[in-house]
Amino acid sequence: MTRTQGTTLPTVEDALALGLTRAEYELVCEKQGGRAPNLLELAMYSLLWSEHCAYKHSKKLLRTLPTEGEHVVMGPGENAGAVDVGGGLVCAFKVESHNHPSAVEPFQGAATGVGGILRDIFAVGARPIAVLDSLRFGESSSPRSRYLLDGAVAGIGHYGNSIGVPTVGGEVYFEAPYEHNCLVNVMALGLAARGRLVRSAASGPGNALVLFGASTGRDGIGGASVLASAELGAQDDGAQDKRPTVQVGDPFEEKKLMECSLELLDRGLLVALQDLGAAGLTSSAGEMASKGGVGLDIDVAKVPLREPDMEPFEVMVSESQERMLCVVEPANVEAVMELCQKWEVGGAAIGEVTAGGQLRVLLDGQLLGEMPVAALVDECPLYDLDPRKPEKPIYPPPPATAELSYASPPRELLLALLSSSNLCSRRALFEQYDSIVQSRTVRGPEQADAAVLALADSSALAVSIDCNGRRVAADPYTGTVAAVLECAANLACVGAEPLGTTNNLNFANPEKPHVAWQMTESVRGLGDACRALRAPIVGGNVSLYNEGATGPIYPTPVIGMVGRLPDARRAGRTGFAHPGDEIALAGPLRHSLAASELAKLLGEPLPDGLPEIDIDAVVAAQLAVGEAVRAGALSSAHDVAEGGVALALAECCLSGGLGAQVELPEGLWEPAPLPPPPDPASRDAVPPLLTAALFGEGSGSFLVSGEAAAVRALGERVAVLTIGRVGDDVLSINEGGALAGTTLTLTLDELAQAYAALGELFS
Amino acid sequence: MKFGVLQFPGSCDEVDALHAAGKVGEAQLIWHRDRDLGGADAIVVPGGFSYGDYLRAGAIARFSPAMESVIEFAHEGGLVLGICNGFQVLCEARLLPGALLANTNLRFTSRLLELDVVRTDTAFTRACAPGVAPDGADAGQLTLRIPAKHAWGRYYADAETLAAIEGAGQVVLRYAPGQNFNGSLHDIAGVRNERGNVFGLMPHPEHAVDELIGGSCDGLKIFESMRSAIEAAALA
Numbered sequence: 001m002t003r004t005q006g007t008t009l010p011t012v013e014d015a016l017a018l019g020l021t022r023a024e025y026e027l028v029c030e031k032q033g034g035r036a037p038n039l040l041e042l043a044m045y046s047l048l049w050s051e052h053c054a055y056k057h058s059k060k061l062l063r064t065l066p067t068e069g070e071h072v073v074m075g076p077g078e079n080a081g082a083v084d085v086g087g088g089l090v091c092a093f094k095v096e097s098h099n100h101p102s103a104v105e106p107f108q109g110a111a112t113g114v115g116g117i118l119r120d121i122f123a124v125g126a127r128p129i130a131v132l133d134s135l136r137f138g139e140s141s142s143p144r145s146r147y148l149l150d151g152a153v154a155g156i157g158h159y160g161n162s163i164g165v166p167t168v169g170g171e172v173y174f175e176a177p178y179e180h181n182c183l184v185n186v187m188a189l190g191l192a193a194r195g196r197l198v199r200s201a202a203s204g205p206g207n208a209l210v211l212f213g214a215s216t217g218r219d220g221i222g223g224a225s226v227l228a229s230a231e232l233g234a235q236d237d238g239a240q241d242k243r244p245t246v247q248v249g250d251p252f253e254e255k256k257l258m259e260c261s262l263e264l265l266d267r268g269l270l271v272a273l274q275d276l277g278a279a280g281l282t283s284s285a286g287e288m289a290s291k292g293g294v295g296l297d298i299d300v301a302k303v304p305l306r307e308p309d310m311e312p313f314e315v316m317v318s319e320s321q322e323r324m325l326c327v328v329e330p331a332n333v334e335a336v337m338e339l340c341q342k343w344e345v346g347g348a349a350i351g352e353v354t355a356g357g358q359l360r361v362l363l364d365g366q367l368l369g370e371m372p373v374a375a376l377v378d379e380c381p382l383y384d385l386d387p388r389k390p391e392k393p394i395y396p397p398p399p400a401t402a403e404l405s406y407a408s409p410p411r412e413l414l415l416a417l418l419s420s421s422n423l424c425s426r427r428a429l430f431e432q433y434d435s436i437v438q439s440r441t442v443r444g445p446e447q448a449d450a451a452v453l454a455l456a457d458s459s460a461l462a463v464s465i466d467c468n469g470r471r472v473a474a475d476p477y478t479g480t481v482a483a484v485l486e487c488a489a490n491l492a493c494v495g496a497e498p499l500g501t502t503n504n505l506n507f508a509n510p511e512k513p514h515v516a517w518q519m520t521e522s523v524r525g526l527g528d529a530c531r532a533l534r535a536p537i538v539g540g541n542v543s544l545y546n547e548g549a550t551g552p553i554y555p556t557p558v559i560g561m562v563g564r565l566p567d568a569r570r571a572g573r574t575g576f577a578h579p580g581d582e583i584a585l586a587g588p589l590r591h592s593l594a595a596s597e598l599a600k601l602l603g604e605p606l607p608d609g610l611p612e613i614d615i616d617a618v619v620a621a622q623l624a625v626g627e628a629v630r631a632g633a634l635s636s637a638h639d640v641a642e643g644g645v646a647l648a649l650a651e652c653c654l655s656g657g658l659g660a661q662v663e664l665p666e667g668l669w670e671p672a673p674l675p676p677p678p679d680p681a682s683r684d685a686v687p688p689l690l691t692a693a694l695f696g697e698g699s700g701s702f703l704v705s706g707e708a709a710a711v712r713a714l715g716e717r718v719a720v721l722t723i724g725r726v727g728d729d730v731l732s733i734n735e736g737g738a739l740a741g742t743t744l745t746l747t748l749d750e751l752a753q754a755y756a757a758l759g760e761l762f763s
Numbered sequence: 764m765k766f767g768v769l770q771f772p773g774s775c776d777e778v779d780a781l782h783a784a785g786k787v788g789e790a791q792l793i794w795h796r797d798r799d800l801g802g803a804d805a806i807v808v809p810g811g812f813s814y815g816d817y818l819r820a821g822a823i824a825r826f827s828p829a830m831e832s833v834i835e836f837a838h839e840g841g842l843v844l845g846i847c848n849g850f851q852v853l854c855e856a857r858l859l860p861g862a863l864l865a866n867t868n869l870r871f872t873s874r875l876l877e878l879d880v881v882r883t884d885t886a887f888t889r890a891c892a893p894g895v896a897p898d899g900a901d902a903g904q905l906t907l908r909i910p911a912k913h914a915w916g917r918y919y920a921d922a923e924t925l926a927a928i929e930g931a932g933q934v935v936l937r938y939a940p941g942q943n944f945n946g947s948l949h950d951i952a953g954v955r956n957e958r959g960n961v962f963g964l965m966p967h968p969e970h971a972v973d974e975l976i977g978g979s980c981d982g983l984k985i986f987e988s989m990r991s992a993i994e995a996a997a998l999a
Contacts, residue, residue: 157871161912162812164775252773252815259772344772432871434912436970436977439779454976569975 009036018046024381031375040361040369043313045376047279048286051544054380057510058542061385061523069536071499077291078199079123079275080190081538083500085564087457090194092126095134095187095465095504095560097543101247102184106151107158110184112249114159115321117188119275122258123324125198125265126190129438130453131160132465133170133186134504134558138179139399140421145174146761148182149429156186157432162251163258167433168444168451171466174421175600177395177473180548185504187465187560189453198265200274201291202327205355207271209285209296210333212340212347213257213323216281216315217306219247253322253345260343261324269336271327280318284325285351286359290377295354301364302350312368316361327353385516393605394514394552395473400603406593406687410646410694410733411744417597417643417695418650419757425654428759442568446655449493449639450563452571460568462496464561468642469554474595475610476518480525480557482610485618485699487561488533489639492622493702494572495629496563498535503559505542508552518555526557532615533622535561565630572629572637575656579727581635581705583652583660585645586720587621588614591696593687597642598695611698618700624717625702633710635726640701646694646733646744648703650751653731659748662724662733664693690735690743764788764990767803769833769849771795771824775811776969780846783969787986795827804993805842806833808849810967820863820915821851830856842886842989843961847913850953850963858961859954860928861920866913867946873912875979876966877939878952880905885935885955886992887962890984906939907981909966911952916965918947918954925949931957936964 015025028045029036037045051057067075073090074082080094098113114131121128133156137145149172160167165188202209264270272292274284281298289296300315310318328336333349340347354360359376361369402416417423430445442460443452450464464487472479488498503526508515530537546553565571576583593599594607628634636656640648645664653660704714705726714720732745766784770777770792777792784790784807791801795813800806813824824830830852837843837858845853853859866872883892883905891905920928925948928934936953943950945965953964968982 154870161871162773162775162815164811250815252812252817255775255812255815256772431873434775434871434873436873436910436912436967437775437779439782439970439973439976441977442975 010039010042015042015046018042019050020046024049027381031372031379038369040313040316041371043317044282044371047282047317048376049380052278053283055542056380057383057385057544058505058519059382061519064523065527066531066536067538069534072536072538073194074124074197074538076537076539079120081500081502082124082197083538083562084194085455085461085499086459087455088194089455090192090197091189091461091562092121092124092192093187093189093502093560093562094120094539095185095502095558096120096541097183097185097504097506099181099183099506099543099546102148102152103182106148107155108248110152110155111159112247112321113184113186114156115249115251115254116277117186118163118165118254118258119277119324121188121190122261123200123273123275124192125196126192127262128165128188128190129440130189130451130463131165131167131186132451132463132560133167134183134465134467135170135172136178136183136469136556137174139176140174140761142179145179149761152184153429153432159249159251161434163255164437166435166437166441168435168441168453169463169465172426172429173469175470175554176398177551177554180550181546181553183506183546183553183556185506185558187502189461189463189562196265198270198273200272200288202272202288202294202296202353203292204271204329205294205353206330207353208328208330208333208349209298209351209353210326210328210336210347211303211323211350212260212326213345214250214253214320215304215306215346216318217320218310218314218318219320221314221317247319247321249321256343256345257322257324260339260345264336264339269328269332271329273324273326276323276325278319280316280320282316286373286377288325288327289359289373295356295358295373296351297354297360297362298351299362299365302348304346304348312361312363385510385520386513387517387520388513389517390514395606397603397605398600402601404602406602406691410690411746413598413691413695414646414650414744414746415754416601417647418751419754420597420601421758422597423643423647424757425755426758428761442571443494443573448571448573449490450496452494452568454568458568459564459566460571462491462494462563462565464490465558466490467556467558469556470600470606471595471610472522472557473554474606476521476555477525478610478613480522481529481613481615482699483557483559484526484529484533485613486639486641487559488535488622489702491561491563492626493629493637493639494565495570495626496565497626498533498561498563500538501530501535501559501561503537503540503557506546506553506556506558507544508547510544515552522555522557529615532619570630570632572634574638574652575636576652576658576660576705576726577635577656579658581726582708582711582722583662583703583705583724583726584711584720584722586625586702586704586714586718588617588700588719591644591692591698593692593696596644596695596697613699621700621702621718624714625704628710628714633713634704634706636705638703640703642697644695644697645703649731649733652703652705653748654751654755657748658726659728659730660724660726661728664723664733664735665721764993765803766790766805766807767793767800768807768809769793769795769829771813771827773812773815774809776846776967777809777811780807780809780969783972783982784986786972786983787990793829795829798828798832800832800836805844805989806836808833808843808845808852810847810849813848813852821848821855824852825855834858837961840958840960842992844887844985844989845963846967846969847965850965851915853961853963859956859963860924861918861954863915863965864917864919865915866917866944868944871914872944873910874944875908875910876942878907878909878936878966879939880907881934881937882932885959887955887985887988888935889991890987907984908979909968909971909982910977911966913965916945916947918951920948928954933957935962
């Protein structure tokens with residue numbers, strides 16, 4: 001076991017191969033008191049000083065984000081953030097990515113993504129109650145995209161279904177820049193009694209360090225540095241040589257681990273708890289010691305192994321799944337072991353808390369390595385970004401996928417959008433998930449804009465996850481503001497007020513100036529929007545180096561937001577509910593075809609910038625609609641998003657199984673100015689006003705239905721325009737005024753047939 | 764009237780079943796290592812992935828100490844309901860005929876389904892009798908709206924067994940036309956043993972006990988039927 005612990009020390013070349021820079025290696029030597037680190041120490045430094053663990057290119061930006069607010073109970077820095085949801089309960093939640101593992105092996109990559117985020121939730125003492133996922137793949141016409149989608153969805157389902165946590169929502173987009181670097185982001189929520197939240201700070205010298213759960217194997221060695229913190233090469237499409245760094249998940253093991261962890265906390269047996277994720281024992285032990293300002297001794301000989309001949313460094317960096325680390329008072333160790341036996345999970349005391357502030361690794365008592373905790377965990381150099389807006393477009397125009405133009409008949413445009421892979425029904429995907437276990441799901445997929453989960457006191461939580469990367473690519477600041485506002489709009493549609501936000505910043509290589517610019521602008525937008533909504537960031541994750549041989553992904557700051565509504569029975573729904581109800585548009589109407597789904601379908605290049613958003617006006621509209629839903633005044637509420645008003649109408653019809661007769665007033669709104677197309681000669685330079693009115697996109701407007709009096713009352717709070725009535729089994733849209741005439745008529749069956757397009761990918 | 768709900772490592776829907784049974788009677792969990800069924804009048808073997816569904820769904824749970832007691836309890840005539848994984852466990856334990864195979868679509872599928880009640884003279888469907896049809900409609904063909912969610916729910920038995928269970932009236936629930944997504948033979952969604960005291964079904968009645976959550980209360984009928992059967996037996 002000590003083969004590599006000989007006298008030959010690794011060189012600076014070894015450090016470079018492990019992902020450190022020359023300067024970082026020199027700094028490591030300095031932190032080690034002027035001596036070169038041995039292999040074990042170097043392996044541990046290289047992981048904790050990786051982008052994945054140290055956030056060295058993002059930490060300075062993240063410090064600008066709002067993290068405090070009246071509802072925040074636990075902010076960033078713990079395994080998950082938490083907000084107060086009333087009734088003595090807190091909701092812990094967080095989103096994380098498992099992008100590169102999923103690009104290499106989609107089933108296990110996505111499955112262990114679910115496993116990892118669930119451990120983050122129960123590591124703070126909360127019982128997981130829901131999972132949502134946010135997925136990005138290349139165009140659905142690509143066989144590789146379909147393979148990745150199929151594998152990732154099956155993996156998420158396999159893990160979430162088997163462990164008894166419902167998958168209640170999510171989103172998926174297909175865009176060419178994700179072809180070689182898919183995104184798999186998973187968000188989880190958990191509930192805990194307010195007093196039972198546990199932190200990860202180790203304390204009390206002499207206390208025991210207990211590792212419990214699965215045994216430790218050779219899977220995922222170096223995942224954080226090699227896989228998560230470098231660009232994927234072209235050969236990584238199913239790359240053989242990187243497969244050993246992808247972990248393999250076992251949801252049954254995690255189910256037992258979860259129940260065991262929660263019972264250990266219920267019995268008050270733990271001082272601190274932390275899950276093992278990226279960089280395994282190294283990261284978990286380091287974090288616990290750093291937060292508690294203590295040292296730790298770990299004896300690798302005491303770690304239960306799957307393979308007998310593992311090197312000490314392998315034990316310390318293994319990313320074997322389904323493991324937890326806890327600090328236990330010596331008197332309680334026996335009781336902890338008994339509970340581990342009850343749940344049939346392994347458990348072993350592997351070390352103890354020390355006063356020295358050193359992380360020491362031993363083998364049967366013999367010292368193998370010793371590092372100052374502060375140096376290892378907190379003193380990785382942080383880098384300034386060098387943001388520069390690119391002078392030329394960095395993304396090629398999307399492939400035109402329809403023989404259509406802006407001047408095509410609206411009926412054809414609507415059918416094309418409704419059947420496009422970004423907008424069609426997700427039923428074929430969410431039917432593979434258990435969305436109802438735990439008996440909380442008041443609104444599940446496609447029933448409302450946000451998922452709604454009942455709490456015991458008749459109130460409910462609402463949760464949404466969202467990000468339109470194409471819009472962020474067109475304008476990183478405004479696109480990110482729009483993503484945050486979209487989440488809040490979804491919450492408003494079910495009647496919930498935002499409590500807090502989590503985010504997963506998926507970007508390409510931050511060392512490139514144009515990516516640095518995307519990040520800087522995006523984080524500025526994230527902060528501004530969260531401040532305006534009073535929905536602070538309580539936790540999140542950063543995933544960088546998402547680029548393949550063909551270029552960077554669209555910048556994709558995935559936003560997850562949690563809100564609360566006082567009465568679950570009044571949770572809003574998307575679908576029209578009562579024939580005869582008035583249909584109205586509420587909120588600011590400033591829609592544009594720039595970077596819209598229709599523009600994409602027609603192969604339009606991304607514009608340089610999006611129309612500015614009046615954040616305060618949008619927030620005011622959300623407050624008004626949210627209050628009306630909470631009061632039970634409206635029959636349905638849906639935010640106008642991708643595909644514009646026409647698509648929103650179709651979705652409300654389909655979700656409710658009722659048609660709508662709509663008349664658009666002449667000059668419905670002044671469309672926001674469209675940036676000039678780069679090559680006007682080859683395009684329908686100016687889309688007809690009607691096309692922009694039907695399919696233009698922008699933040700802040702809602703499609704609501706209800707009795708005339710309720711719609712009138714809403715109009716006293718926010719601009720409201722009545723456009724039609726619910727009824728019959730057709731959607732008909734007429735243009736009023738001088739241009740009067742039927743614009744389009746589609747039966748519910750025709751709409752449903754187009755909407756079911758994704759099912760074919762799974763047939 | 765007391766329900767006992769088994770809890771294996773890997774059970775997922777045991778708390779939901781406890782909650783549903785608790786709406787019509789007392790209900791308590793029974794740990795898989797306990798042989799003592801705690802004086803329960805009826806047993807629910809819940810959904811989930813007992814022992815990770817390793818080897819074969821239900822194959823390991825069938826040998827647990829609690830299941831040994833349940834087998835005895837069933838042989839003595841006690842009422843036993845198996846839901847989803849519980850149905851698989853009861854088939855593995857040979858308390859019910861047939862087996863559950865992989866869905867013909869080879870995917871985990873979750874859907875709210877319509878089920879035809881084949882007969883209402885059973886201990887598990889007596890509360891579905893005409894006149895108390897859940898939708899209040901004419902009770903010519905009784906249907907229940909109950910969700911199903913599973914990857915291994917295709918009911919299978921050899922031709923001889925199928926003929927026997929059909930002949931003996933052991934089929935209690937069938938998927939309504941167009942609802943059989945898993946490819947079950949004869950559209951069988953729920954089946955009982957010959958004696959009539961053990962019943963298994965793939966759909967989840969415990970997830971249809973509250974209009975607010977799931978949009979149907981029809982699953983409650985199964986639990987109400989069991990209470991009614993127990994009470995009738997107590998009077999007899």
